[in-house]
Amino acid sequence: MTSAPRLSLHVPEPTVRPGGKPDFSHVGIAEAGEVPRPPIDVNPSEIRDFAYTMIRVLDDNGDAVGAWVGALTPDDLRKGLRDMMLTRAFDARMLLSQRQGKTSFYIQSLGEEAIATAHRKALKPGDMCFPTYRQQGLLIAYGWPIVDMMCQIFANEQDRLKGRQLPGLYSAKEAGFFTVSGNLGTQYPHAVGWAMASAISGDTRIASGWIGEGATAESDFHSALVFASVYRPPVILNVVNNQWAISSYQGIAGGESAKFAARAHGFAIPSLRVDGNDYLAVYAASLWAAERARANLGPTLIEWVTYRAGAHSTSDDPSKYRPKDEWAAWPLGDPIERLKIHLIRIGAWSEERHKQMQAEVEAEVLEAAKEAESHGTLHDGPKPSAATMFEQVYKDMPRHLREQRQQLGV
Amino acid sequence: MARMSMVEAIRDAMDCKMAEDERVVVFGEDVGYFGGVFRCTDGLQRKYGKSRCFDAPINESGIVGVAIGMGAYGLRPVAEIQFADYVYPGYDQIVSEAARLRYRSGGEFFAPIVIRMPCGGGIYGGQTHSQSPEALFTHVSGLKTVIPSNPYDAKGLLIASIEDDDPVIFLEPKRLYNGPFSGHPDQPAVPWAKHPLSEVPAGRYIVPLGKAAVRREGKGVTVLCYGTMTHVAEAAAEETGVDAEIIDLRSLLPLDVDAIQASVEKTGRCLIVHEATLTSGFGAELAAQVTERCFYALEAPVERVAGWDTPYPVSEEWDYFPGPARVGRALVKAMET
Ligand SMILES: Cc1ncc(C[n+]2csc(CCOP(=O)(O)OP(=O)(O)O)c2C)c(N)n1
Numbered sequence: 001m002t003s004a005p006r007l008s009l010h011v012p013e014p015t016v017r018p019g020g021k022p023d024f025s026h027v028g029i030a031e032a033g034e035v036p037r038p039p040i041d042v043n044p045s046e047i048r049d050f051a052y053t054m055i056r057v058l059d060d061n062g063d064a065v066g067a068w069v070g071a072l073t074p075d076d077l078r079k080g081l082r083d084m085m086l087t088r089a090f091d092a093r094m095l096l097s098q099r100q101g102k103t104s105f106y107i108q109s110l111g112e113e114a115i116a117t118a119h120r121k122a123l124k125p126g127d128m129c130f131p132t133y134r135q136q137g138l139l140i141a142y143g144w145p146i147v148d149m150m151c152q153i154f155a156n157e158q159d160r161l162k163g164r165q166l167p168g169l170y171s172a173k174e175a176g177f178f179t180v181s182g183n184l185g186t187q188y189p190h191a192v193g194w195a196m197a198s199a200i201s202g203d204t205r206i207a208s209g210w211i212g213e214g215a216t217a218e219s220d221f222h223s224a225l226v227f228a229s230v231y232r233p234p235v236i237l238n239v240v241n242n243q244w245a246i247s248s249y250q251g252i253a254g255g256e257s258a259k260f261a262a263r264a265h266g267f268a269i270p271s272l273r274v275d276g277n278d279y280l281a282v283y284a285a286s287l288w289a290a291e292r293a294r295a296n297l298g299p300t301l302i303e304w305v306t307y308r309a310g311a312h313s314t315s316d317d318p319s320k321y322r323p324k325d326e327w328a329a330w331p332l333g334d335p336i337e338r339l340k341i342h343l344i345r346i347g348a349w350s351e352e353r354h355k356q357m358q359a360e361v362e363a364e365v366l367e368a369a370k371e372a373e374s375h376g377t378l379h380d381g382p383k384p385s386a387a388t389m390f391e392q393v394y395k396d397m398p399r400h401l402r403e404q405r406q407q408l409g410v
Numbered sequence: 411m412a413r414m415s416m417v418e419a420i421r422d423a424m425d426c427k428m429a430e431d432e433r434v435v436v437f438g439e440d441v442g443y444f445g446g447v448f449r450c451t452d453g454l455q456r457k458y459g460k461s462r463c464f465d466a467p468i469n470e471s472g473i474v475g476v477a478i479g480m481g482a483y484g485l486r487p488v489a490e491i492q493f494a495d496y497v498y499p500g501y502d503q504i505v506s507e508a509a510r511l512r513y514r515s516g517g518e519f520f521a522p523i524v525i526r527m528p529c530g531g532g533i534y535g536g537q538t539h540s541q542s543p544e545a546l547f548t549h550v551s552g553l554k555t556v557i558p559s560n561p562y563d564a565k566g567l568l569i570a571s572i573e574d575d576d577p578v579i580f581l582e583p584k585r586l587y588n589g590p591f592s593g594h595p596d597q598p599a600v601p602w603a604k605h606p607l608s609e610v611p612a613g614r615y616i617v618p619l620g621k622a623a624v625r626r627e628g629k630g631v632t633v634l635c636y637g638t639m640t641h642v643a644e645a646a647a648e649e650t651g652v653d654a655e656i657i658d659l660r661s662l663l664p665l666d667v668d669a670i671q672a673s674v675e676k677t678g679r680c681l682i683v684h685e686a687t688l689t690s691g692f693g694a695e696l697a698a699q700v701t702e703r704c705f706y707a708l709e710a711p712v713e714r715v716a717g718w719d720t721p722y723p724v725s726e727e728w729d730y731f732p733g734p735a736r737v738g739r740a741l742v743k744a745m746e747t
C-alpha cells in the first residue's frame with residue numbers, strides 16, 4: 001500500500017491549435033520605453049530582470065520613446081526600411097522561383113527582417129557573423145550583391161559554392177558572413193571560438209553568433225555559453241525566438257518554463273530580451289552588446305522576440321499545426337509597417353514615397369533575378385562542372401579522389 | 411492485406427506495437443502533434459496520448475540519452491532522429507552508452523531502443539539531408555543496424571527491431587518513403603501501390619533481423635545491396651540484360667552471411683553497391699566477407715560501386731548518386747572478366 005500519487009508526464013502544449021483563436025498572452029511584453037539603458041560595464045547581476053521584460057523603443061503610435069532611442073538619423077532609418085523591404089521582396093521572388101522549379105528549396109525570413117538588418121548596422125567591417133539559414137538580412141543590409149545570392153540559390157555556373165550547398169546556405173567571408181551549416185547549433189561555439197581568437201590575438205574585431213529558439217535546446221548552445229562565460233570573449237549571442245521550430249512551439253524548447261534570455265543567468269552572462277520587430281530597439285540593443293564586446297567586457301546574450309510569419313521552409317505547411325491567422329494577431333506587429341509609421345510620424349516619409357520604394361525594390365529584385373537566371377537555374381542552363389565536386393574536399397586532391405574523378409569521366 | 415507506402419507501413423508497425431504493448435513510446439522532433447516531417451508518426455499522439463507519443467526538444471544527444479534511460483527503466487522507446495545527417499550530436503550516447511550498457515553492467519542493464527532515421531539521397535537535400543551513415547553504426551559492437559527497401563520489410567523489420575532487446579539503428583531510405591526509385595530522376599515518380607511489396611498484412615508480423623532476401627534470381631553475378639540501391643540494381647540488371655542475382659541484405663548487422671555465400675558460390679562473381687561513400691564503407695566489410703568465404707569460387711575480383719568520397723552535393727546530385735548507368739557498367743564489366 002502506498003499513498004504516493006501516480007506520476008504523470010508533463011508535455012508542453014501551445015495554447016491554440018488550428019481552428020483556435022490566436023492567443024499571445026504568454027509572450028510577456030513591456031511598454032515601449034519602460035526598460036532603462038544601463039552602462040555597458042553594468043554588473044550582470046544588476047540586470048537579471050532584463051531577461052523577463054522587453055526592451056522596446058517604438059510605441060503603439062509609432063513614436064520612439066525611452067532610454068534606448070539611440071541616434072539613428074532619418075537617413076539611417078530610411079536605409080533600414082529599404083533593407084527590410086529589399087529582404088522581403090527578395091524572399092518573395094525566391095519563393096516564386098522555387099514554385100517555378102528554378103530551385104529546390106527556400107527559407108524566407110518574413111516578419112523577422114528587422115533583426116538581421118538592424119543588427120548588421122551595429123557591426124563594423126571585419127566583424128564576423130555566424131548566421132543560421134534565416135539571416136539573409138545580414139547580407140542584404142551589408143550591401144552584398146543579391147545577384148550573387150540568387151546564383152547560389154539557383155546553383156548555377158556563377159554559384160561561388162559550386163552547387164554544394166542547399167539554397168540559402170551562403171558563405172561570404174568578405175561580408176563577415178560565415179558559411180552556414182544545415183546542422184543546427186553547431187556554429188554557436190564557432191562564434192565563441194572566433195571571438196576568443198580575436199582576444200588571444202589582441203584584435204579589435206568581434207563575433208556575432210546566431211541560433212533559433214528551437215535550436216537552443218542543442219548541447220552546442222550550452223557549450224558555447226560555458227566557454228563564453230569562462231573566457232569572456234567579444235561575442236554577441238543572438239537567440240531568435242520566432243515562436244516556432246518547424247511544428248514545435250517554443251515551449252518544446254523550454255520556453256514555457258523560462259525565458260530564453262534567462263538561460264544566460266547561470267553563466268553570469270548579461271542578457272537582454274528585446275522586441276525583435278522594432279528596428280530601433282534591435283539596433284540599440286545590438287550596439288550596446290557590440291560596445292560591451294569592443295570594450296573587452298565580454299559576451300552578451302540577446303533574445304529577439306519575433307514571429308515566424310511564413311512556413312518554416314518551402315517543404316512545410318504550418319496550417320497543420322497553428323492557426324492560419326496567427327501572424328495577424330501577433331502583438332509586436334510587422335517590422336516594416338512599424339518603421340514606416342514611425343518615419344511618417346516624424347515627417348521623414350509618406351505613403352507615396354513608401355509605394356515608390358516598394359516598386360523600386362521589386363524592380364531591383366526582378367532585374368537581379370533576370371541576370372542570375374541568365375547564368376542558369378537548378379535544372380536549366382549552365383551549371384557548375386561535375387569535376388568541381390571532387391575539389392576542396394581537401395586542400396590538395398588525394399589520389400583516390402583523382403581516380404574517382406577519372407572514373408566519372410569529368 | 412492492404413496497399414501501403416513505406417511511410418504508412420512504418421507508421422503501422424509503431425501503431426501495432428503501441429496497441430499491444432504499452433511499454434512502447436514514440437518521440438522525436440516534430441513527431442507528436444504534427445506527426446513527423448515525413449508523416450511517419452501521424453495520428454499516433456491522437457490515438458495513444460501525449461505521454462506515449464510526443465515532441466522532443468531539438469537535441470539529438472538528449473533524444474538518444476533519454477531513450478536509453480527509458481529503456482533501462484523497462485520501456486521500449488522508438489526515437490526518431492529527423493534526418494540521419496543530424497544523428498551526430500547523439501553519436502556519443504549511441505556509441506558510448508546504448509551499445510555498451512549490457513556489456514559493462516554484466517547484463518544488469520540494457521537499452522532495448524530503436525533509433526529511426528531517414529537516410530540516403532535523391533531529394534536534392536545536399537550534405538545535410540542525404541547522408542548514408544550505416545558504416546558508422548555497423549562498426550560499433552553492441553548495435554544492430556537495419557535498412558528496409560520496401561513497405562512489407564519496413565513494417566516487419568521495425569516490429570522485430572522494437573521487440574529486440576538490443577539497440578537497433580533503423581535506417582529509412584527517404585527517397586523510398588512514397589514510392590520505389592530506380593535511380594532515374596527524369597522518369598515520373600511511381601507510387602508504392604503498383605509494387606508487389608506494398609502488400610502489407612494487418613497486425614503483427616516480423617521480418618527477422620539477419621535474414622537477407624533474394625530480389626531477383628540469376629546465375630551471372632551476385633549483387634549485394636540494400637535500401638534504395640536494391641531498386642537501382644534491379645533497374646540496372648533489366649537495362650543491361652545481365653543475369654544478376656540481387657540480394658537485398660535488409661539487415662547489415664546481424665548479416666546473413668549464409669545467403670551471401672550461397673549466392674556467390676553459385677555465380678562466382680560479386681558486385682557490391684551502396685550510396686554511402688566508398689572508403690571504409692560497409693562494402694569494404696562485405697568484400698572482405700566474400701573474399702574470406704568464397705575465395706575459391708570467385709572468377710573475378712569483387713567490385714564496388716558507391717558514392718564518391720566527397721560530401722553529398724546539391725546540384726551535382728545525379729553525378730554523385732550511384733545510379734543505374736554506373737551500376738550497369740559495373741555489371742557488364744564483372745561479366746567480361
Ligand atoms: C542538428 C539538427 N537537428 C535537426 C535539424 C532539422 N531542423 C531544421 S530547422 C529545424 C527547426 C529549427 O527551429 P529554430 O531553431 O527555432 O529556428 P527557426 O527555423 O525558427 O529559425 C529543425 C528541427 C537540423 N537542421 N539540425
Ligand SMILES: [Mg+2]
Nearest residue numbers: 212213244245
Ligand atoms: Mg524558431
